[in-house]
Structures are given as C-alpha cells and as structure tokens.
Amino acid sequence: MTFTGHTILITGGTSGIGLGFAKKFSELGNKVIITARNEKRLNQILNENLTFTGFVSDVADKDSLPQLVNFIKENFPQLDVIMNCAGIMRAINLFEQADNSLKVLTEEIHINLLGTIAVTQAFLKILVANNGLVINVSSGLSNLADGAHPIYNLTKAGVHFYSDALREQAKYFEKTLKVIELVPPLVTETNLESHTNTDAPNNMALSDLISETLAGLENGLDRIDAGFAKQLHQMGKVNSDENTKLLSQQMLSNYFPKMKD
Template sequence: MVLQNNTILITGGSSGIGLELTKKLLERKNKVLICGRTLKKLQRAKQKLPSLHYLQCDISKPSDCKQLRNWVLENHPHCNVLINNAAIVHVENFYRDDDILKKADAEVQTNLMAPIRLSKLFAPILNNNKNPGIINITTGLVYVPRTIYPFYNATKSALHSFTQVLRSQSTDSPIDIVEVQFPAVDTPWHQGNPPDIAIPTEEAVRKMIEGIEKGHKEVQVGKVKLLYLLSRLAPNFAFRKLNSL
C-alpha cells in the first residue's frame, strides 16, 4: 500500500496520533477526511490543516456510523482507505467503580464494534476505487495486558483477532487489510501523564507509514516486537515487567 494520492478517512483524526497522521498524509498529497465527537477539536484541526475535511459524529453509535458512510459516499465517493484509529480508555478498578459496566460498553462500542461496523459499511465504497485498504490501529497490549486498563486491552485484542480473520477472508477482495500495533505514544490520550517509555507522536507515525509502505500486514512500531517476543518466550516475566513500569 502506497500512502500517496489517496482519499483517506481517519476516525479520531482531530488529536494525538490521528492528527499527526492527518498532517503527514496531507503532506504526501492525499485527500484526508477525519471524524470525531468534539466539534472544537475538529475545528482546531481544520485551522491547523485547512485542506482537511471533517464530520462531527460519535462512531460508538450505529446511526452515526451510517451517517459517516453516507457523508463520504455523497461528498467523497473516491475514498479508498479507511483508518480505524479512534479509541477510548478508562483507568478504573473493576470492583470499586459502580459505573464500570457502562464504561465497558462505551469502550467495546468505540474500540471494537465501530471498526467492525465501519469496515462492513465502507467495504463497497473502498471496492469501487483503486488501491483500497483498511488499516486498524491496535497496540502491543494485545500480547501483554496492562492491568490499569480493565477493558482497553481486551477490546484491542479482539480487534487484532478480527483483523486477522478479515485479512484471511479478503483473499478474493482487492482490499488490503493492515494492522498497526503501537507502543506507548506521548499523546493527549495519557491526559498529561505519559509513561517514561512513551515515544514521540512524530516517530510513531513515521514508523507506521514506513512499515505500511514496505508491505507489512502487521506493523509493530517501536518496542512492540520486543514485547511480542517476550510474551512468547517468558509470558510471566513480560506481564510483571510491563506492569511495573
């Protein structure tokens, strides 16, 4: 997959990795569409990057996923790449939070069901255009869970599994199915408290693009490859080490 001269939709493209990715893809002569829940963030992104296009929507809602599909179909029918980037996280104790099930549902709908829905809704649009692709953003935590996240690890692990199955079932389809697994990245996602091992957003996005353009179907950014190897060779050590950081 060559990330140039495409029309690319990025969910959660108004901040963090999504915004940096939007910037880099615009520099590479792509038309970039983004969506997000917060209008002010979308407007700020537009001010920084005037050539992008945006739609405010909440992809955790099936109706908003359909609204997004219709907006793209009507206004940007040449869309050929979908990047499922949007995600949320809760740092909570499962037993102590009375609202924990509501938070679990929110993460499942945003981090897992939305990429599944959008992949299904957008497949006909992507198939109508050259060089179609779906890129799902996950994390090295699909191999070793971080215990401060009661649901995030599970939703991303499920998305990892779904992506593998989708790739297998796409052998007769022109759609290229790619997964990008990030380590900790220094973004607003960490709410001002990124771990010491977090890498800069610019580095994360640069390595993502390099891996995709080399033809990798699973792009393991930064130390994700090391975490994967440790999880295979010494899973208990990997679990203890990751959760001591």
C-alpha cells in the first residue's frame, strides 16, 4: 500500500499529531484538508502550508458538521480518507477540581468520542463509494486506566470499541471501507496538556509515530500500537487489575503530588 494519491480530511489538523500527519501526507503527494475550531490558528497554518485546504469546524458542534460535509461534497467528492485527530486530554482530580461541572467533565466525551463518531458517520457513504479508509486515533490509555485522566481514558476506550465495531460491520455488510485504529503513547510534540514531560522515557517523538504508522499502513494492519502503547496493550491484557493499580499510583503521584506535613 503506497500512501499517495489520496484525498484526506484530518480533524484537529492545526497542531500535534494532526498537523504532523497533514505535513507528511501532503509531502507524499496527497490532497490534505484540515479542520480546526480556531479560525486564526487555522489561517496561520494554511499560510505556512500552501498545499493544504482548511475549513473551520468544531467536531463537538452538531451544527457545524453539515457545513463541513457540504464543503467536502462540493469541492472534494473524491474524499477517500478521514483521520480523526481532534482531541483534548485533562488530568482531573474528581474530588477537588476547581470546576467539576458536568459541562467541564463531559467536554472530552464530546470532542474525543462523540466527535470521532459524528465525523465518521457523516462521511461513511462518501468513503464507501470511494473505497475509503478511516483512521481513528485512540491512545495507549485506552488499554489501561491511569487514574489521573478518568474521562480521557474512557473516551479513548470508546474510540477503540467503536473502531472495532465499524470494522466488523464493514466486513459483515460487505462495504468497501477499511478501518484503522492508531494507538499512540504520549507524543512529545503534542499540546494535549501542559504537564507533558518531554524527557519522559515512554514518550514518543512525532516523527517516530508517523514512521510507525506509515509502516503499519503499508503492512495492512487494522490496529497500529506505536511505541510504549504496545506495552500498555499487553499490560491491559495480562493482570490488568494489578497493572491499573501500579500505573495509577505512578500517574496520580506525578499529576497530583500530596503535600508533606
């Protein structure tokens, strides 16, 4: 599988994983359309990357999605790849967070999970007609809860199960659609959260993630566990209860250190 000559829509394409893949896919000879909520940031990226096309769209806003669909139908009817990268990650102390309103607690659900589902469903007919591909970005933390990111964990686990179900339905109903789940660890160059330690040994360079992903696409993988996500996958399958406790102790003490008397 040579990944060139495609028309690719990337949500969350102005930073981190989304922007990194947008640049690489464009370099490989693909048409790239990126979306983002922030119009100023989107225009900045478009000015710096003249081969991109952009559209202001919020995956968590049901009213903006039909506008994106119409834009794609009118301008890029050959769309054959969607990469769902839009996402946020929050460490949350459920007991003492300053604002634990329902709106705040569910924002990751609306963006990470419901946004992925909504965008994918909106373009399913187009993708099937074009023998297309969906790439859903989940996380190594979809395999093992880390305690510090209670909502993020569940959204990425949801992306994992949704991707599996979509893939199996495509096979069962004989639809020409391939579904790939990309499972990264924490990537150094992302801006998911300010707490990121760029020197942490389990973090992954974005360039390495892109290389592993392209190799996985070339090999026809349905699930691409990259970097430390491979270990998290195994930890989630073998003695997961004990591994969850160990990982949570480490992560909670890192994000929410207890004050000594």
